[in-house]
Amino acid sequence: MANDRSTNGEAADSATADRGNPDEWDRVYAKCELLPSDDHEAAILTRLRLAMFWSHLRYLMHDAQLRTALLVVLSAFFWGGLFVLFHRGFEFVVSHVGPTGETYHAQTVHFVFTLFFASLQVMLIFSAGIILYGGLYSSVETGFLLSLPVRDERLVLYRFQEALLFSSWGFFLLASPMMVAYGIVAAAPWWYFLLVPFFMVSFTYIPCALGAIGCLLLIHCLPQLRKIIVGVLAVAVIGVAYQSIWKTLDMAQKDVLDATWFSDTFERFGFTRGEWLPSTWLSNGLLEAARQSGDFEVDNPWVESAKFLFVLGSNALLLHVLVVAIGKRLFRKSFHQLNARHARKRKPAPEWPDRIANLLMAPLPRRTRLLVVKDLRLFRRDPVQWSQFLIFFGLLLLYFANVDRFRQHRADLSVVTWVNVVSFLNLAVVGLILSTFTTRFIYPLISLEGRRFWILGRLPVDRETILWGKFLFAACGSWAPSAGLVLLSDTMLDVELIVVLIHQMICLLLCVGLAGMAVGLGAMMPNFREQSPSKIAAGFGGTLNLVLSALYIMLVVLMTALPCHFYLLGKQTELNASLDGLKQMELWLVLGVTASLVLGLLVTIVPMRGGLRAFRRIEV
Amino acid sequence: MIRFENVTRTYGTRVAVDSLVLDVPRGSLLAMLGHNGAGKTTSIKMLVGLLRPSSGKLLVGPFDVVEQAREASRIIGYVPDQPFLYDKLSGREFLTFVAEMYGATPTEAREAVTREAERFQLGDFLDRLTESYSHGMRQRTVFAAAMVHQPEVLVVDEPMVGLDPQSIKLVKDLLRRYVDAGNTVLMSTHTLSIAEEIADSVAVMKSGELLFSGPVDALRENVAMTGHSLEALYLAMMDGEPSNGEPSGEWEGNAAEPLGGGPGVGGEGAHGE
Numbered sequence A: 001m002a003n004d005r006s007t008n009g010e011a012a013d014s015a016t017a018d019r020g021n022p023d024e025w026d027r028v029y030a031k032c033e034l035l036p037s038d039d040h041e042a043a044i045l046t047r048l049r050l051a052m053f054w055s056h057l058r059y060l061m062h063d064a065q066l067r068t069a070l071l072v073v074l075s076a077f078f079w080g081g082l083f084v085l086f087h088r089g090f091e092f093v094v095s096h097v098g099p100t101g102e103t104y105h106a107q108t109v110h111f112v113f114t115l116f117f118a119s120l121q122v123m124l125i126f127s128a129g130i131i132l133y134g135g136l137y138s139s140v141e142t143g144f145l146l147s148l149p150v151r152d153e154r155l156v157l158y159r160f161q162e163a164l165l166f167s168s169w170g171f172f173l174l175a176s177p178m179m180v181a182y183g184i185v186a187a188a189p190w191w192y193f194l195l196v197p198f199f200m201v202s203f204t205y206i207p208c209a210l211g212a213i214g215c216l217l218l219i220h221c222l223p224q225l226r227k228i229i230v231g232v233l234a235v236a237v238i239g240v241a242y243q244s245i246w247k248t249l250d251m252a253q254k255d256v257l258d259a260t261w262f263s264d265t266f267e268r269f270g271f272t273r274g275e276w277l278p279s280t281w282l283s284n285g286l287l288e289a290a291r292q293s294g295d296f297e298v299d300n301p302w303v304e305s306a307k308f309l310f311v312l313g314s315n316a317l318l319l320h321v322l323v324v325a326i327g328k329r330l331f332r333k334s335f336h337q338l339n340a341r342h343a344r345k346r347k348p349a350p351e352w353p354d355r356i357a358n359l360l361m362a363p364l365p366r367r368t369r370l371l372v373v374k375d376l377r378l379f380r381r382d383p384v385q386w387s388q389f390l391i392f393f394g395l396l397l398l399y400f401a402n403v404d405r406f407r408q409h410r411a412d413l414s415v416v417t418w419v420n421v422v423s424f425l426n427l428a429v430v431g432l433i434l435s436t437f438t439t440r441f442i443y444p445l446i447s448l449e450g451r452r453f454w455i456l457g458r459l460p461v462d463r464e465t466i467l468w469g470k471f472l473f474a475a476c477g478s479w480a481p482s483a484g485l486v487l488l489s490d491t492m493l494d495v496e497l498i499v500v501l502i503h504q505m506i507c508l509l510l511c512v513g514l515a516g517m518a519v520g521l522g523a524m525m526p527n528f529r530e531q532s533p534s535k536i537a538a539g540f541g542g543t544l545n546l547v548l549s550a551l552y553i554m555l556v557v558l559m560t561a562l563p564c565h566f567y568l569l570g571k572q573t574e575l576n577a578s579l580d581g582l583k584q585m586e587l588w589l590v591l592g593v594t595a596s597l598v599l600g601l602l603v604t605i606v607p608m609r610g611g612l613r614a615f616r617r618i619e620v
Numbered sequence B: 001m002i003r004f005e006n007v008t009r010t011y012g013t014r015v016a017v018d019s020l021v022l023d024v025p026r027g028s029l030l031a032m033l034g035h036n037g038a039g040k041t042t043s044i045k046m047l048v049g050l051l052r053p054s055s056g057k058l059l060v061g062p063f064d065v066v067e068q069a070r071e072a073s074r075i076i077g078y079v080p081d082q083p084f085l086y087d088k089l090s091g092r093e094f095l096t097f098v099a100e101m102y103g104a105t106p107t108e109a110r111e112a113v114t115r116e117a118e119r120f121q122l123g124d125f126l127d128r129l130t131e132s133y134s135h136g137m138r139q140r141t142v143f144a145a146a147m148v149h150q151p152e153v154l155v156v157d158e159p160m161v162g163l164d165p166q167s168i169k170l171v172k173d174l175l176r177r178y179v180d181a182g183n184t185v186l187m188s189t190h191t192l193s194i195a196e197e198i199a200d201s202v203a204v205m206k207s208g209e210l211l212f213s214g215p216v217d218a219l220r221e222n223v224a225m226t227g228h229s230l231e232a233l234y235l236a237m238m239d240g241e242p243s244n245g246e247p248s249g250e251w252e253g254n255a256a257e258p259l260g261g262g263p264g265v266g267g268e269g270a271h272g273e
Helices: A009-015 A023-033 A038-062 A065-097 A103-137 A140-146 A152-185 A190-224 A227-249 A259-273 A278-290 A301-339 A352-360 A366-380 A383-401 A404-409 A413-442 A445-456 A463-493 A497-524 A533-537 A540-573 A579-616 B040-047 B069-074 B091-101 B106-119 B135-147 B165-180 B192-198 B216-223 B230-240
Strands: B002-011 B014-024 B029-034 B055-060 B076-079 B153-157 B184-188 B201-206 B209-214
Touching (some): A065 A103, A065 A152, A103 A278, A103 A301, A152 A190, A152 A278, A152 A301, A259 A278, A278 A301, A366 A383, A413 A533, A445 A533, A497 A540, A533 A540, B014 B040, B029 B165, B029 B192, B040 B055, B135 B153, B165 B184, B192 B230, B201 B230, B216 B230
Antiparallel strands (some): B002 B014
């Protein structure tokens, strides 16, 4: 073990010589010489991570079986779905563009690979940088580790490994089915499948390391940067990115999928095939590995593939060295600089949202209004809640605002069919996103009240009022943006009035039902020991709420979407449009809507009744 | 053993610690006193390397905590005001990790964990995940982690908050014995009776400035309130010392250290104090 210990005393000796260096420090220097070496430090941190991993795995297997099972099944489902999609896609390329080995086939697959990996490359840079920032600069654990004698570069590397893992799992989940599907369709030799994991790992390391270096440099330089410069730069970057994307995607609808369109598109995305891009090295390496050769002495594809793998690997290693060097030089300094900033005093929040909420809830009892306004204030002042809400609903808004392409093909019957399907799918997407919010933010509300129950429980209000207040807050708060989004989608798709009305009714049912379920189940299964809302939501009750919510959404949407779809189809095509047939479809539609109403009421009332009963008996 | 040499710490334009000059000799326990926002936690965080002084020098033993952060942290044990534990590790795993990070071999770490577990009466809980610990248990585990490498200097921020009487007694006895064995403790606390009971000297801070440092008896002489408790002395000092640094009332200034003559600075820094 003595070999594992570094000689830190030497540096200390020289640095402290000017202080007289009394003999009494001998014991202190001796202790410093026993500090672990770099490799030993790495081994200790690896053991720490392994211990936490096994402990977490035991927890998942014993205490969170539902969540674990759900995670595994959904991941497998997602992977399988992607595999089928890519397999069909590559089969389409083989049958319509050309078999493996032909120029057009190679060009098409190369185009798909480079575009796909270049996009993921950019995402990996950003996600690794953001995750590393969270781990290095705003984590309590880093503060703890900094109080231990850990080398700065080791700490950076420890956090970087975490960022690498968390940012790249999505890449593995998305890219692996595509690579396997291509290998099978192209009848790739065995070494293709052997090389795939090595390609993936060495590729992933490069953008993640770039993101990490960017994060360290940015935080280091941030205190010197003036806010106005950062703002102007950010606006410029967004402007250029927007312009580039717009220019790339802007094309006339009538030309879609003909030869000119294909050639134009190939040219437009030429920047993704740059020779200096790691995504291009990865694409080339994979395509070479999958290629068959008639004469291995003249043309050896696996050697060609290995060259690209070496390029990726050597670049990854170089960037690893750079991350360590920059971490050693800048991390502690930047950590201290970041902590030296003046804490901004928050301005008091504007009161107009409260006044509007009070106005809208005027018919309700005053105490209920007070409780709802309190929850509204907590929501507004918690950036974690409203920022996630804003990001997801903002993305949906962006998508819905651009979904009007179908309008140009209204005469086409298949397009009309798709319009109806897409409009209901959009409704389901709004519901599913809403269910994640009710699970993440509404379900834990009662559990989080545990610590505040000394005040809530002693207020001169019925406990029912507290629960109804939360229900109203959740239902009304989610209904307004959801109804707006669904209306936007319907307007852009130009669906019939009856569809708009049905959608609005279902949207209301979803908001009320999801709110009832989250509040009711949250009161039935509170967890007063846990303070973190994400951990409460990730428990058994939260997972159950998420699963039941998803089932409810699917049932309600299916029960109305199918009859509505066939009713409209029958009406528009006038195929066999006998009066009896149409009336039957109308009846089916009415039955579907009625069943949805009944289900919505059940889903709201049953959990709320259970929740009210449990909440009355709660002892904290 | 601990020396603040004209240490100043600012958050933007706000001064959290102003030209702090403080010496804590080996084998003594110094209690830092002051209202919230006085600069106690900022001083402690600078001492353990979590914050860097804006100016001045901070020495622990022979080491400069900025230039030789790793060596300095080897001889310091730190109990923060908001302790961190890995929820998914048992107490034993956590303590072993900390011991090994300080350079203990697996055998030495095992022995050290057993020693500290006995000292802090962790036996029954040692192999349970720390997420199931009560506040008192967590605090005792953090103390054990701070002591597991037998540091020369122990830095403790608000050690008694949330502890039951038995644990308070345990910690008080521990700190006293530890100092009597020739080690050094710097403790920040609001519990004045405990400071009076176990501290060799006190340092009183207000708005980032050091008002007084020295033994409690010296404080009595300065405040001219013989026979009164530390609490009475402290309150008299705080009430009598206006924020502009001018003495008034019964407060006669500090014989041990010169009073900070700069303008008083109100409010808290970015990180508590």
